[in-house]
Amino acid sequence: xxxxxxxxxxxxxxxxxxxxxxxxxxxxxxxxxxxxxxxxxxxxxxxxxxxxxxxxxxxxxxxxxxxxxxxxxxxxxxxxxxxxxxxxxxxxxxxxxxxxxxxxxxxxxxxxxxxxxxxxxxxxxxxxxxxxxxxxxxxxxxxxxxxxxxxxxxxxxxxxxxxxxxxxxxxxxxxxxxxxxxxxxxxxxxxxxxxxxxxxxxxxxxxxxxxxxxxxxxxxxxxxxxxxxxxxxxxxxxxxxxxxxxxxxxxxxxxxxxxxxxxxxxxxxx
Numbered sequence: 001x002x003x004x005x006x007x008x009x010x011x012x013x014x015x016x017x018x019x020x021x022x023x024x025x026x027x028x029x030x031x032x033x034x035x036x037x038x039x040x041x042x043x044x045x046x047x048x049x050x051x052x053x054x055x056x057x058x059x060x061x062x063x064x065x066x067x068x069x070x071x072x073x074x075x076x077x078x079x080x081x082x083x084x085x086x087x088x089x090x091x092x093x094x095x096x097x098x099x100x101x102x103x104x105x106x107x108x109x110x111x112x113x114x115x116x117x118x119x120x121x122x123x124x125x126x127x128x129x130x131x132x133x134x135x136x137x138x139x140x141x142x143x144x145x146x147x148x149x150x151x152x153x154x155x156x157x158x159x160x161x162x163x164x165x166x167x168x169x170x171x172x173x174x175x176x177x178x179x180x181x182x183x184x185x186x187x188x189x190x191x192x193x194x195x196x197x198x199x200x201x202x203x204x205x206x207x208x209x210x211x212x213x214x215x216x217x218x219x220x221x222x223x224x225x226x227x228x229x230x231x232x233x234x235x236x237x238x239x240x241x242x243x244x245x246x247x248x249x250x251x252x253x254x255x256x257x258x259x260x261x262x263x264x265x266x267x268x269x270x
Contacts, residue, residue: 019062106241149269180262
């Protein structure tokens with residue numbers, strides 16, 4: 001996977017973005033305005049793709065991201081995350097594949113680095129890890145707790161719930177690094193000039209979901225109480241790692257801002 005691209009959007013270089021309608025894809029479109037950005041309706045990666053163009057680079061943001069839904073539809077999750085990635089890799093261009101902190105089981109209790117052995121707990125985590133193994137040439141980018149100004153995500157959900165009620169119940173026994181898609185997209189632009197392989201790119205800092213919810217309300221100036229609950233109390237279908245903070249052990253890894261800075265940047269877009 002040793003494949004640095006000196007100028008990923010140089011003259012005549014064709015860059016493809018898959019999943020361009022999603023929250024990460026939307027952010028990538030802003031950072032790579034020259035790219036050919038395709039939504040799911042325009043490019044269904046679950047089907048063999050036409051070699052219509054000699055792509056120079058593919059930013060593969062198309063994915064099954066419904067963590068709980070994957071438990072009841074493992075075939076659908078595999079089709080999108082594994083078969084879809086295989087089809088994208090078959091185009092023959094270097095691929096940036098966006099993976100997840102959920103490839104780890106959370107038992108380490110300190111930040112996971114690239115050389116740590118993945119042990120996914122959920123169908124979603126397993127399919128994302130299998131998708132990683134379809135990438136022969138390019139970059140595997142593991143990030144965590146993504147949110148942005150579009151789509152369905154924790155920040156937008158909390159703000160919607162706060163408009164409807166005085167209190168929300170939020171898990172307080174899972175710890176991660178909420179990562180703003182705008183910052184991840186900017187880091188991607190830096191990453192593709194570096195060597196390929198596995199990279200951990202997530203926001204600085206760490207917090208629980210409950211702490212993140214309080215920060216959202218505080219930064220947005222919204223009055224809403226947060227009632228802390230356990231993962232067991234919430235009773236979601238998919239098991240999740242209790243601790244899934246990601247850090248890079250590579251000296252030259254792009255550094256993302258603190259999650260709180262990402263939150264402020266996201267709220268400015270809403």
